[in-house]
Amino acid sequence: MTERYDAIIIGAGQAGPALASRLNAAGQTVALIERKLVGGTCVNVGCTPTKAMVASAYAAHLARRGNDYGVRLDGTVRVDLEAVMARKNGIVEASRKGLLSWIGSMERCTLIQGQAVFESPTTVRVGDRLLEGARIFLNVGARPMSTVEGHEGVPALTSTTILQLRELPQHLAVVGGSFIGLEFAQMFRRFGSEVTVVERNPRIISRQDEDASSELRAIMEAEGIRFRTHANCIQLRSNQRGVTVSVDCEQGEPEVEASHVLLATGRRPNTDDLNLQAAGVKMDAHGFVITDEHLRTASPTVWAMGDCNGRGAFTHTSWNDYEIVADNLLDGGTRSAADRIPAYALFSDPPLAHIGMTETEVRQSGKPALIGKRPMSRVGRAVEKGESAGFMKVLVDAESRRILGATILGVGGDEAIHCLLTCMYSRQTYDLVARAVHIHPTVSELLPTILQELKPLA
């Protein structure tokens, strides 16, 4: 017998449960299908566990630097990985439990455990249950992807399996020098592992400006992390002590001997086992669902939100997708994903936060622009905290006086950058921030100063 719902949501990631709540409040019946754990990537194997572990790594780092602050600690600082993992697991479980109880409180929402597969544009099968929905929403996320060929049989870690480690790697080789690779690299170095990052591009985080790449690399090198960039033709093979990573680099030894290897080479959407053809949903060459700016797919009954639509790979972009779909369908809104300003942070220490255009993009656009830049060593609060590595950089359109983009690699930068982001969303000129009185002593208080000292972009 076919079960009928007003809406079917496939995937209980960031967007799914929130959309279920809004539809439920609007009186609609909803089937929410999840094949693994509610909360998806962010809660279970992404943001929440990693940021909990980053916090443990920071505590270890600060303890080692105690002398810098006049704090004497007797004995060596040692990280108990089991305790770190237990703390992380507690935070993750509490978050997932909260989510489950929220979903349970939705009167007209049925949570169904299992793998969903389309049978038609309005029907989905989960095991032996056939569900029909007037509207179907995809929130299926993505999973780790390896771009390293021929490593079958070599025990390589992913961002998911590394979260279950019980023993500290003696030497962790990280393939991929971007978000996932760098967050784990610094974390495990601070836990006590030797760490080598292997990146095929000439520089790490290559989508960022050169100054951000080189400064973050220098910060990490100062902590003892080794880098092998320009690394081509990477091959993995097992050896008695762990894994050998062969790298064809311009400099350095041709092999990295490691006890463990983490593959952090990108993620691919979970769209290959949904039978999307039966729904008339189109994908691009990488498997991302093609959507318009309102997140409608090629099928008039199907929408796609979150990582699977390729319009963002962050929790906040998935959440924003939910808001766009819900407001447009339920409140007659006209919200568009095209209005979103790029914004993200890499949670290294110090964090690297970025909004809008990079300096490279501004130069390529040919717009007359102004730039302001200040090292964190000239930010009072950073100096007082003893965390003065990095810089703040803001780019402004010389004609409209609107902020084009900003990068803050520095303590508190992940928070401070939001006053510039709000100014961009409010479509005001930068004078709004330049004339606002900020609280002393904060990192944010230097943003007006930078904006008052802008110079033409040479």
Ligand SMILES: Cc1cc2nc3c(=O)[nH]c(=O)nc-3n(C[C@H](O)[C@H](O)[C@H](O)COP(=O)(O)OP(=O)(O)OC[C@H]3O[C@@H](n4cnc5c(N)ncnc54)[C@H](O)[C@@H]3O)c2cc1C
């Ligand atoms: C290690 C790591 C750290 C990260 N850190 C951050 C961070 O600090 N900040 C940030 O903004 N982003 C971070 N991200 C990215 C962030 O986690 C994702 O962008 C976000 O979780 C995407 O959410 P989503 O809603 O698209 O889907 P997901 O959260 O991935 O959820 C999709 C769900 O769909 C389910 N599913 C898939 N296919 C089916 C099917 N056929 N049937 C039923 N269920 C199905 C899956 O089991 C999953 O639960 C991180 C990612 C990783 C891997």
Ligand SMILES: NC(=O)c1ccc[n+]([C@@H]2O[C@H](COP(=O)([O-])OP(=O)(O)OC[C@H]3O[C@@H](n4cnc5c(N)ncnc54)[C@H](O)[C@@H]3O)[C@@H](O)[C@H]2O)c1
């Ligand atoms: N703080 C955050 O918000 C956060 C944290 C973690 C992950 N994420 C999300 O997860 C996504 C995936 O992260 P990611 O770091 O895995 O992917 P990514 O696509 O950002 O980076 C992959 C890196 O691996 C390199 N690479 C690819 N193949 C390689 C090879 N064979 N040899 C050497 N280097 C190789 C690439 O050049 C690139 O630098 C990110 O785009 C991000 O949106 C976000």
